[in-house]
Amino acid sequence: MSSKLFIYNTLNKKKEEFIPLNPPFVGIYVCGPTVYGDPHLGHARPAITFDVLFRYLQYLGFKVRYVRNITDVGHLENDSDQGEDKIEKKARIEQLEPMEVVQYYSDRYHTFMDNLNVKKPSIEPRASGHIIEQMQLIEEIKKNGYAYEVNGSVYFDVEAYSKKYHYGKLSGRILEDLYSNTRNLDGQSEKKNSYDFALWKKALPEHIMRWPSKWSDGFPGWHLECSAMSTKYLGDVFDIHGGGMDLIFPHHECEIAQSVAAHGKETVRYWMHNNMITINGQKMGKSLGNFITLEQLFTGEHPVLTKAYSPMTIRFFILQAQYRSTLDFSNEALSAAEKGFERMFEAYNNINKIQPSENSTVNISEIRNKCIDALNDDLNTPIVIAHLFDVVKTINSTLVGNEKFDKENIKACKKLFDDFAFEILGLVQETTNSNNQILSDVVSLLLNERLSAKQRKDFETSDRIRNKLTALGIEIKDTKDSFEWKLKN
RNA sequence: GGUCUCUUGGCCGAGUGGCUAGGCACCGGUCUGCAAAACCGAUCACUCCGGUUCGAAUCCGGAAGAGACCUCCA
Numbered sequence: 001m002s003s004k005l006f007i008y009n010t011l012n013k014k015k016e017e018f019i020p021l022n023p024p025f026v027g028i029y030v031c032g033p034t035v036y037g038d039p040h041l042g043h044a045r046p047a048i049t050f051d052v053l054f055r056y057l058q059y060l061g062f063k064v065r066y067v068r069n070i071t072d073v074g075h076l077e078n079d080s081d082q083g084e085d086k087i088e089k090k091a092r093i094e095q096l097e098p099m100e101v102v103q104y105y106s107d108r109y110h111t112f113m114d115n116l117n118v119k120k121p122s123i124e125p126r127a128s129g130h131i132i133e134q135m136q137l138i139e140e141i142k143k144n145g146y147a148y149e150v151n152g153s154v155y156f157d158v159e160a161y162s163k164k165y166h167y168g169k170l171s172g173r174i175l176e177d178l179y180s181n182t183r184n185l186d187g188q189s190e191k192k193n194s195y196d197f198a199l200w201k202k203a204l205p206e207h208i209m210r211w212p213s214k215w216s217d218g219f220p221g222w223h224l225e226c227s228a229m230s231t232k233y234l235g236d237v238f239d240i241h242g243g244g245m246d247l248i249f250p251h252h253e254c255e256i257a258q259s260v261a262a263h264g265k266e267t268v269r270y271w272m273h274n275n276m277i278t279i280n281g282q283k284m285g286k287s288l289g290n291f292i293t294l295e296q297l298f299t300g301e302h303p304v305l306t307k308a309y310s311p312m313t314i315r316f317f318i319l320q321a322q323y324r325s326t327l328d329f330s331n332e333a334l335s336a337a338e339k340g341f342e343r344m345f346e347a348y349n350n351i352n353k354i355q356p357s358e359n360s361t362v363n364i365s366e367i368r369n370k371c372i373d374a375l376n377d378d379l380n381t382p383i384v385i386a387h388l389f390d391v392v393k394t395i396n397s398t399l400v401g402n403e404k405f406d407k408e409n410i411k412a413c414k415k416l417f418d419d420f421a422f423e424i425l426g427l428v429q430e431t432t433n434s435n436n437q438i439l440s441d442v443v444s445l446l447l448n449e450r451l452s453a454k455q456r457k458d459f460e461t462s463d464r465i466r467n468k469l470t471a472l473g474i475e476i477k478d479t480k481d482s483f484e485w486k487l488k489n
Numbered sequence: 490g491g492u493c494u495c496u497u498g499g500c501c502g503a504g505u506g507g508c509u510a511g512g513c514a515c516c517g518g519u520c521u522g523c524a525a526a527a528c529c530g531a532u533c534a535c536u537c538c539g540g541u542u543c544g545a546a547u548c549c550g551g552a553a554g555a556g557a558c559c560u561c562c563a
Contacts, residue, residue, distance in 0.1 A: 034562080039563090041563095043563055047563080171558075171559090173491095173558090180490090246557075247563070249492095249558060274563070282556075283562090286561080287560090328500095333513085335514095336512060336514080340513065344512095382511070383503060383511085457522075463523075476525070476526095477525065477526050
């Protein structure tokens with residue numbers, strides 16, 4: 001394991017060797033979901049990307065604290081609803097308490113993440129539980145002269161900040177461009193400049209999600225929660241901050257500004273951003289209304305879906321692309337992922353059928369090193385999968401006598417899949433074979449009948465049994481003088 | 490309009506200055522009573538135009554097309 005882990009740092013736009021601040025400890029913060037709607041395919045990408053990072057760092061022996069927040073307050077809607085809080089808006093529509101909505105969608109998010117075999121983060125803080133920390137942060141920023149108060153609201157003073165620091169360093173934005181391009185939003189008139197952003201917003205009378213503060217009864221600004229919670233749990237400086245590319249500006253840019261304004265230094269050492277999942281070449285998202293929820297994918301209940309796809313198909317599909325590339329959704333692509341995934345795990349299950357030879361035509365440790373190299377190259381999961389498929393081919397070839405495994409390589413082969421496919425990529429075999437003993441017995445009974453029909457050359461009977469079982473979703477494979485079967489989903 | 494990114498075979502996707510991933514689909518063959526599975530094999534590629542180079546799909550310039558961000562967004 002001589003090679004070193006390199007990750008692409010958005011801050012410098014290049015791959016950099018990952019050196020933790022305090023090894024063996026690693027701190028990761030990832031922007032989690034806003035819980036006012038069901039998670040869609042797009043949400044699965046960062047969850048799985050950073051899950052693999054989490055898993056891989058642990059595999060490498062690091063002690064990782066992984067913080068992924070839940071945003072349950074603070075994001076403003078567009079100007080059509082006068083800056084009403086998203087959570088609150090939904091609550092009013094459904095006549096629910098805001099926290100009821102939050103609870104509902106948080107639970108669902110967790111369920112779907114479990115389905116995708118995404119490990120739970122070490123800490124999952126909620127914005128609403130950290131109002132005090134956010135207020136303290138505002139105080140710091142204000143004390144340092146980078147915020148101003150107007151009518152009970154507090155805004156970040158981008159101009160003042162820019163005199164000393166570089167606002168736009170992450171997103172590559174230039175202040176003058178922002179000035180001419182920033183859209184007029186609610187509260188614009190009270191801001192010194194259009195590009196200033198709110199740290200604390202005074203609540204309108206009808207606003208029920210509100211907290212008392214020295215400035216006003218109100219709520220914290222859009223970007224504050226992540227600054228407050230990341231440093232609270234990971235320290236003033238920590239290793240990795242992740243999220244979707246669409247968060248780079250303004251969200252992460254503002255986070256940097258807030259942290260620097262408050263602490264005088266940058267908190268994040270490596271910024272990592274996953275790319276978008278597209279559908280027909282366009283970003284899948286709420287505003288475009290072209291998203292498919294995870295539930296719809298799992299059930300197949302969506303007009304564009306020709307069938308249901310299992311959680312592992314989704315996970316495999318996502319891992320077959322490098323996380324910084326866009327990934328285009330299509331039924332064809334999903335089906336391809338499904339088939340490939342099945343084939344891979346069938347081969348895995350066949351490893352124990354291999355008869356060991358004296359010598360070996362394969363060298364698993366070589367492949368193992370290649371897998372490590374691929375992961376070390378900015379988590380190149382598609383390469384890892386390609387290597388695993390090479391092994392799949394070798395396993396199958398061995399079973400028909402074209403290749404050879406010795407004892408040692410059989411063991412190594414199993415370990416290869418256990419480590420890379422299961423532990424690091426986080427794939428799990430979906431048990432399509434029923435655990436139901438009665439079903440299993442009945443199918444075996446029928447297939448034994450078919451076998452004897454075959455043996456007395458009564459192919460009419462044997463084909464009839466096969467066709468009927470196939471129609472019921474049971475896939476039959478004939479072996480030399482027996483059979484195998486499995487449930488086809 | 491500003492900033493940035495991308496363009497790989499039927500589809501999804503890696504990668505790289507010469508050795509030209511992988512999956513899925515398709516085609517031929519082996520096996521099979523037939524089929525499925527598996528194996529073997531074949532076909533299919535780097536948007537276009539210039540330039541650098543012994544050699545570029547890979548580097549540089551230009552064009553066209555697509556996308557992202559600039560507003561909540563994974």
